[in-house]
Amino acid sequence: MPPMNRAVRPLSFVVICVLSALVLALGTLPPARAAAAGVDWVAAATDAQIDSAFAQARAEGKPLLLYWGAKWCPPCNQLKATLFNRADFAERTRSFVAVQVDGDGPGAQKLGARFKVRGYPTLVLFSSAGVELTRVLGSVEAPQVLEVLELGLAGGRPLPAVLADARAGKPVSSAEWRLLAFHDWGSDEPALVPAPQRAALLASLAARCPAAEANAGTRLWLQAVAARSGAGKATAAERQQMLALLADPAASRAQMDVLAGGTEDLVRVLAPATGQPARAAFITAYDAALARFEADTALSRGDRQSALYARVQLARLALPKDAKGAAVTAALPPALVAAVREQAARYEREVRDPYERHAVIPGAAGLLAEVGLLDESEALLQANLARSISPYYLMSELAAIAKERGDKAAALRWHEQAWAASEGPATRLQWGASYLAALVELAPQDSARIERAAAKLLEEAAAQPGAFYERNARSLQRAGKKLREWNAGGAHADTMARLQRQLGSMCSRVDSTDAQRATCNALLKPAPKPAA
Numbered sequence: 001m002p003p004m005n006r007a008v009r010p011l012s013f014v015v016i017c018v019l020s021a022l023v024l025a026l027g028t029l030p031p032a033r034a035a036a037a038g039v040d041w042v043a044a045a046t047d048a049q050i051d052s053a054f055a056q057a058r059a060e061g062k063p064l065l066l067y068w069g070a071k072w073c074p075p076c077n078q079l080k081a082t083l084f085n086r087a088d089f090a091e092r093t094r095s096f097v098a099v100q101v102d103g104d105g106p107g108a109q110k111l112g113a114r115f116k117v118r119g120y121p122t123l124v125l126f127s128s129a130g131v132e133l134t135r136v137l138g139s140v141e142a143p144q145v146l147e148v149l150e151l152g153l154a155g156g157r158p159l160p161a162v163l164a165d166a167r168a169g170k171p172v173s174s175a176e177w178r179l180l181a182f183h184d185w186g187s188d189e190p191a192l193v194p195a196p197q198r199a200a201l202l203a204s205l206a207a208r209c210p211a212a213e214a215n216a217g218t219r220l221w222l223q224a225v226a227a228r229s230g231a232g233k234a235t236a237a238e239r240q241q242m243l244a245l246l247a248d249p250a251a252s253r254a255q256m257d258v259l260a261g262g263t264e265d266l267v268r269v270l271a272p273a274t275g276q277p278a279r280a281a282f283i284t285a286y287d288a289a290l291a292r293f294e295a296d297t298a299l300s301r302g303d304r305q306s307a308l309y310a311r312v313q314l315a316r317l318a319l320p321k322d323a324k325g326a327a328v329t330a331a332l333p334p335a336l337v338a339a340v341r342e343q344a345a346r347y348e349r350e351v352r353d354p355y356e357r358h359a360v361i362p363g364a365a366g367l368l369a370e371v372g373l374l375d376e377s378e379a380l381l382q383a384n385l386a387r388s389i390s391p392y393y394l395m396s397e398l399a400a401i402a403k404e405r406g407d408k409a410a411a412l413r414w415h416e417q418a419w420a421a422s423e424g425p426a427t428r429l430q431w432g433a434s435y436l437a438a439l440v441e442l443a444p445q446d447s448a449r450i451e452r453a454a455a456k457l458l459e460e461a462a463a464q465p466g467a468f469y470e471r472n473a474r475s476l477q478r479a480g481k482k483l484r485e486w487n488a489g490g491a492h493a494d495t496m497a498r499l500q501r502q503l504g505s506m507c508s509r510v511d512s513t514d515a516q517r518a519t520c521n522a523l524l525k526p527a528p529k530p531a532a
Contacts, residue, residue: 074393112469222266253292253296256303263314328370357388399418468515
């Protein structure tokens with residue numbers, strides 16, 4: 001994915017309690033000892049280091065928890081601010097081998113290919129024997145994680161085995177039903193079920209979930225409905241079920257992450273056609289539930305920001321998709337615009353932890369932009385450049401705002417500055433590819449500038465042994481696609497010939513038995529013409 005979108009999607013849009021499923025498999029924890037100073041992460045960036053960590057887990061008879069993140073990633077910083085820094089969580093991690101992989105470490109993207117992890121953050125739980133039990137993506141809410149840590153589950157089973165038994169009608173424990181319900185089905189990399197079959201599977205699981213696990217059953221049902229988006233409308237009974245859930249503070253609070261994260265998909269399926277009175281009533285009920293989450297101080301700031309973002313997305317459903325700027329501000333409810341302003345000002349004033357600040361300030365700026373307050377969004381981002389742990393992340397947002405205003409020169413300046421300031425091999429390729437894409441889109445006539453950027457990007461890739469694995473490969477493939485489109489019809493054949501020679505020299509140095517070589521060779525190769 002590109003470094004940023006203009007409206008930064010605030011945190012916890014993936015399952016808040018989803019790490020609960022991961023923790024369920026950790027086994028019963030020993031009684032708490034004195035407060036721990038911090039998580040004893042084992043840093044790993046190579047196969048040898050990972051293999052050593054698995055050997056340690058086997059020798060000690062402990063599960064292994066693999067955390068995959070990056071410095072610039074807001075949800076990763078949310079984890080650092082709300083979970084990883086807690087003494088009680090650190091104490092509980094003594095029960096497993098905790099491994100941290102920085103996506104920008106040398107060789108880290110090769111590890112990403114090995115474990116099929118893409119999004120930051122990802123947590124993958126393995127048994128002491130090295131068998132994957134489950135994985136989750138996205139941010140989590142610390143209290144739920146700690147609560148489930150206390151529950152534990154002796155002898156956790158891999159999720160595929162649990163799913164097979166559930167589908168076959170075989171006994172599945174209460175904790176395992178929660179394991180299924182908390183799994184992040186939408187971003188499951190090793191795909192337990194193909195996407196077209198996901199809605200039907202989740203619906204069948206929801207129907208089989210025992211009444212004693214009502215929250216798990218409701219979660220599975222909500223995910224099933226969201227997975228149907230664009231492929232079938234709801235029945236009247238399903239709409240009533242949803243309205244009853246939204247009206248129940250306790251039941252809806254238990255599903256906060258799904259309701260906030262899947263707002264548009266759920267409305268698309270459950271709400272009647274646009275313009276009908278019943279749709280307005282449905283959206284009013286949905287907004288009331290989201291407003292409760294937004295006001296719930298027991299939730300983290302990131303989660304409350306997610307609820308507010310969902311409210312804005314709900315309100316924007318009535319606007320034209322291309323509405324922007326002052327037209328958006330004027331069309332939205334004034335109280336909602338005021339809530340966005342108030343939350344942004346409060347977070348700017350209150351948040352001091354650098355990790356949490358990087359988690360919520362981009363989201364606050366994104367929300368201001370979503371309600372049309374581009375000047376205020378820009379001012380917030382610029383005020384935080386010197387305070388941010390990853391200022392290049394904010395620069396990408398500033399580029400997007402300039403682009404929305406139509407200021408191409410400013411957009412390109414911010415993109416270029418963001419690339420210059422970015423740190424780490426994978427991040428530099430990602431931000432460099434974004435700058436190149438912006439050049440092709442906003443200044444296609446500036447072939448000299450495009451060639452310089454492309455040549456520099458290839459030069460940096462050549463210096464990396466893992467340049468064609470996972471995120472690195474996707475960044476370079478995105479850049480290659482843009483260049484091929486730019487050269488449609490041979491419009492820039494000379495430039496492309498020089499870049500292809502540079503790339504050819506680079507590819508020739510990759511071991512011919514390594515799959516990276518084929519990825520490299522394909523970067524600037526024109527797509528085959530369709531058969532006549």
